[in-house]
Amino acid sequence: MANRLAGATSPYLLQHKDNPVDWWPWGEGAFDEARRRDVPVLISVGYAACHWCHVMAHESFEDESIAALLNDGFVAIKVDREERPDVDTVYMTATQAMTGQGGWPMTVFATPGGEPFFCGTYFPKQSFAHLLGSVTTAWREQRDEVLTQGAAVVQAVGGAQLVGGPTAPISADLLGAAMVALLKDHDQTYGGFGGAPKFPPHMNLLFLLRHHERTGSAEALETVRHTCEQMARGGLYDQLAGGFARYSVDATWTVPHFEKMLYDNALLLRVYTQLWRLTGDVIARRVADETAAFLLRDLGTGPGGLASALDADAAGVEGSTYAWTPAELVEALGEEDGRWAADLFRVTASGTFEHGKSVLVLARDIDEADPTLIARWQDVRQRLLTVRAARPQPARDDKVVAAWNGLAITALAEHGVLTGSAASRAAAVSLAGVLAVRHLVDGRLRRISRDGLAGEPAGVLEDYGCVAEAFLAVHQITADPRWPALAKQLLDVALDHFGTGQGGFYDTADDAEKLLTRPADPTDNATPSGASSVCAALVAYAALTGDTSYREAADTALATLGPLIEGHPRFAGYAATVAEAALAGPYEIAVATTDPSDPLAEAAFRHAPGGSVVVVGEPDRPGVPLLADRPLLDGRATAYVCRGFFCERPVTTPADLLTRLAK
Numbered sequence: 106m107a108n109r110l111a112g113a114t115s116p117y118l119l120q121h122k123d124n125p126v127d128w129w130p131w132g133e134g135a136f137d138e139a140r141r142r143d144v145p146v147l148i149s150v151g152y153a154a155c156h157w158c159h160v161m162a163h164e165s166f167e168d169e170s171i172a173a174l175l176n177d178g179f180v181a182i183k184v185d186r187e188e189r190p191d192v193d194t195v196y197m198t199a200t201q202a203m204t205g206q207g208g209w210p211m212t213v214f215a216t217p218g219g220e221p222f223f224c225g226t227y228f229p230k231q232s233f234a235h236l237l238g239s240v241t242t243a244w245r246e247q248r249d250e251v252l253t254q255g256a257a258v259v260q261a262v263g264g265a266q267l268v269g270g271p272t273a274p275i276s277a278d279l280l281g282a283a284m285v286a287l288l289k290d291h292d293q294t295y296g297g298f299g300g301a302p303k304f305p306p307h308m309n310l311l312f313l314l315r316h317h318e319r320t321g322s323a324e325a326l327e328t329v330r331h332t333c334e335q336m337a338r339g340g341l342y343d344q345l346a347g348g349f350a351r352y353s354v355d356a357t358w359t360v361p362h363f364e365k366m367l368y369d370n371a372l373l374l375r376v377y378t379q380l381w382r383l384t385g386d387v388i389a390r391r392v393a394d395e396t397a398a399f400l401l402r403d404l405g406t407g408p409g410g411l412a413s414a415l416d417a418d419a420a421g422v423e424g425s426t427y428a429w430t431p432a433e434l435v436e437a438l439g440e441e442d443g444r445w446a447a448d449l450f451r452v453t454a455s456g457t458f459e460h461g462k463s464v465l466v467l468a469r470d471i472d473e474a475d476p477t478l479i480a481r482w483q484d485v486r487q488r489l490l491t492v493r494a495a496r497p498q499p500a501r502d503d504k505v506v507a508a509w510n511g512l513a514i515t516a517l518a519e520h521g522v523l524t525g526s527a528a529s530r531a532a533a534v535s536l537a538g539v540l541a542v543r544h545l546v547d548g549r550l551r552r553i554s555r556d557g558l559a560g561e562p563a564g565v566l567e568d569y570g571c572v573a574e575a576f577l578a579v580h581q582i583t584a585d586p587r588w589p590a591l592a593k594q595l596l597d598v599a600l601d602h603f604g605t606g607q608g609g610f611y612d613t614a615d616d617a618e619k620l621l622t623r624p625a626d627p628t629d630n631a632t633p634s635g636a637s638s639v640c641a642a643l644v645a646y647a648a649l650t651g652d653t654s655y656r657e658a659a660d661t662a663l664a665t666l667g668p669l670i671e672g673h674p675r676f677a678g679y680a681a682t683v684a685e686a687a688l689a690g691p692y693e694i695a696v697a698t699t700d701p702s703d704p705l706a707e708a709a710f711r712h713a714p715g716g717s718v719v720v721v722g723e724p725d726r727p728g729v730p731l732l733a734d735r736p737l738l739d740g741r742a743t744a745y746v747c748r749g750f751f752c753e754r755p756v757t758t759p760a761d762l763l764t765r766l767a768k
Contacts, residue, residue: 114555115185116502117153121162125172128183131192139180139217145244145251146219147175150184150193150211153502154351154364154414156423157227158210163421164230171234178241179214186211187413187506188553188562191613194624200224202261214240219621220255259621272608273667275660275684277320283674283681284316284325290675295357296332298675302362304352305336307372308629308678314379315685315715326383333380336373337392340457340464343427344450345490347395348403349373351417359457360464363424363499364417367404368632370396371512378520379715387472390524397520397529400513403501408557409539410505411513420497427493428462430454437492438485446485504555507544507564508632510536511571518578522710530582537579540572541591549598566612566635569599573642577649577718584720586728592646599639600658608661610636627666633679636666641683648693648718650730651750663687686716690748692766696721697735698742705742708759712766 109129110122121128129135139146149166151158165171175181186193186209193211199221201207207226212233214223228236243251273279287309290298297303310332313325336342339358341350349369350361377393380386404411419426429452435443446452450465457463471482514533521530543559544551550564550572564572573595580588602614605625612624612635627636640659647656666680674681694713696706698721706721713719720731735745741757746765756762 110183114504114553114558114560115153115188116500116504116555117151117158117185117187118183120153120159121166121183124162124166125169125176126166126181127172127176128181131182131184131189135180135182136217136219142180143217144179145222145240146215146217147179147181148184148192148196148211148213148215148221149181150186150196150213151209152185152187152414153500154366154416155209156362156364156417157208159416159418159421161210161227161233165228165233168230171230171237174234174237174241178237178244180217187502187504188560190552190565190567191617191620191624194612194626195620195622196221196224198624198626199258199261199621200226203258216252216255220252220259221621222251222255222258224258270665271668272664273671274664275667275670275688277688279667279671280316280681280684280688281320283670283677284313284322287313287674288324288328291328291332292356296328296335297356297358301356302352302354303356303358304631305341305349305369305373306332306675306678307369307376308633308682309675310376310678311372311379311715312674312678312681312685314376314383315682315689318383318714319685319689329376329380330384330386330389333377333386333392334388337377337388338467340466342392343399344465344467345486345493346399346403347392348399348415349396359466361424362417363427365399365403365415365499366631367400367411367413367506367509368512370400370404371509371516372632374400374513374516375519378516378523382523382711391472393520394524394526397517397526400517401528401532406503406505408554410536410543410554411510412501412503413506413509414502416499416501419499422497424458424464426496426499428456428458428460428464429489430456430462434489437489442481442485442488445481446489449482449485504553504560505539505544507540507550507552507568508571508638510540511568511573511575511638512632514540514575515571515578518575518582522582533575533579534583537576537588540575541587544568544572545591545594548594550595563614563617566599566603566610567632567638568635569595569603570635570638570640570642571633573599574638574645577642577645580649581719584722584726584729584732586726589646589649590728592642593650596639596642596646596655603635603639607665609665610639610662627669627680628673628676629679630676636662637677637679637683640666640680641686644683644687644691644716645718648691649720653750659683659687683716689714689716692717693731693747693750693752694719695731695735695745695747696742697724697732697737697745699723699737700742703742704759705744705757705762708762709744712763714766 110118196213197207203224212225215221310329317326341358341361351364374396377389381389431447434446451468452463517529518533550568551559552562552564553560573592576588576592603610643655643659670677726732743755744762746753
């Protein structure tokens with residue numbers, strides 16, 4: 106037995122390095138070994154913060170008897186889905202085609218050529234042992250049927266990834282219909298869309314905010330406000346340290362699945378920041394500030410970059426860090442404050458979670474209470490957090506994923522410039538520097554880094570889109586010409602190496618490792634699709650530079666996403682968000698000034714509709730096209746408002762600027 110994971114960089118693979126299973130990392134060597142031995146392949150896909158991945162590992166992969174079955178009859182391959190989303194997409198498509206559903210851990214049995222013939226997710230130990238025996242027997246005695254099944258699955262996977270389908274140009278009617286369809290699924294009581302399990306619908310909320318700004322829809326704005334308030338008061342949100350869990354197992358946001366993912370918190374930071382910008386909502390501002398602090402405090406890594414996740418488990422028990430009993434609150438705070446906290450956080454003797462414990466929720470409105478009450482609440486939070494810090498803590502997946510750091514950079518840039526947070530603003534610039542230096546290698550992106558070193562996996566389309574959008578966000582808060590130049594480099598790679606030739610995009614480059622099929626998934630799921638994120642960057646880059654060829658590419662690509670927005674808006678949230686910006690113009694705002702803190706600059710950022718581009722700096726700053734030929738009027742800071750490459754007369758006061766933006 107020779108487990109080959111000890112040299113891996115992935116924290117998920119390293120979790121399995123001491124298993125008795127003879128694991129291989131993904132690579133041609135594993136398939137060559139399967140051909141040599143004439144045995145099938147087990148492809149096990151998961152990620153470090155996945156609770157049920159841990160359960161299957163403890164039950165099966167750490168068990169000597171299961172390991173013996175695997176080692177004798179299979180070549181076992183372990184894949185980190187976050188490092189290799191391309192591999193994950195191909196086999197998830199196969200799993201969904203065979204079973205009608207998917208999830209992680211994903212368990213795929215394949216031929217030595219990689220063709221899947223049996224797929225599933227989590228299997229209990231006894232079921233898994235029986236399955237291993239059945240697959241081994243089928244491989245030996247029913248080889249022709251197995252190969253026929255594999256060929257059929259490959260054909261189904263290829264069909265699911267076909268490109269060049271119908272298109273629908275973006276229009277006001279299309280986006281209006283998408284909003285109506287989306288709001289039909291809105292939970293009027295608890296917010297969000299659909300029932301349990303309930304995921305934070307960050308991209309749908311961004312779409313609704315932009316739709317409200319363009320159309321004035323009060324219903325769209327109220328849906329966002331209501332959902333954000335319900336999530337922030339629920340157990341989905343960490344009431345002590347900030348930050349959101351991956352999803353709620355119920356429809357009321359009470360009990361979360363406890364892992365905290367970088368991408369969720371980055372996207373939710375944007376939602377709460379933009380909601381506060383539009384409404385001044387006190388809860389939205391607090392949650393935005395706390396989420397930004399969570400990102401930098403709990404996910405920041407020593408070498409730079411943000412870690413990808415905190416685990417759902419601590420000391421092998423899901424949620425053990427976060428749940429409380431009334432007695433534990435009294436022990437931590439004393440009798441009076443303990444009982445007060447139990448009432449405030451709805452901690453009861455019966456509990457809302459396992460073993461009679463409760464997940465903290467905010468049972469009543471306190472953000473605008475009497476200052477004395479607010480001070481007590483904040484004191485209790487801090488004392489409980491101190492006690493909680495002494496408990497076993499969740500493990501952290503400290504790999505740095507390019508796309509997800511890109512999402513965080515954009516969110517931190519927006520939070521920093523809108524709220525005046527120097528920490529968020531500085532972090533956005535610093536993190537962008539990390540990606541530019543560490544992840545951009547010979548003109549191409551690497552998807553991950555860890556301990557300051559770039560990993561081997563090549564960047565996929567979402568990396569190029571999210572990082573390009575992030576570089577453009579940093580350009581807007583710095584006016585540094587370095588960032589649009591780097592964004593152009595990434596967008597040119599996306600257009601040249603990922604394009605389908607019909608306006609859309611594949612998820613992998615034309616010179617990437619060849620898989621069963623070349624994935625091209627346009628849906629926005631946990632994160633923006635590669636296509637949506639590239640469209641966002643193309644629209645912003647065209648607006649910042651005036652290069653209409655990039656806008657033409659964006660419009661063509663958005664048309665390929667139009668049918669998805671029209672037919673399945675819940676799975677096209679970011680595409681619709683970008684489409685709103687494109688339909689609105691977007692606004693291009695240049696503030697020529699020698700003083701970046703001028704009130705005119707603050708007004709431009711604060712009141713620019715979502716999706717706008719804003720640059721503040723000295724007139725004719727080299728390398729910054731939006732500031733070219735933008736003189737100061739009468740020596741005063743001057744704002745130039747353009748839209749669709751057509752400019753209004755310049756203004757010099759915040760009031761006049763707001764009038765321009767209200768048109």
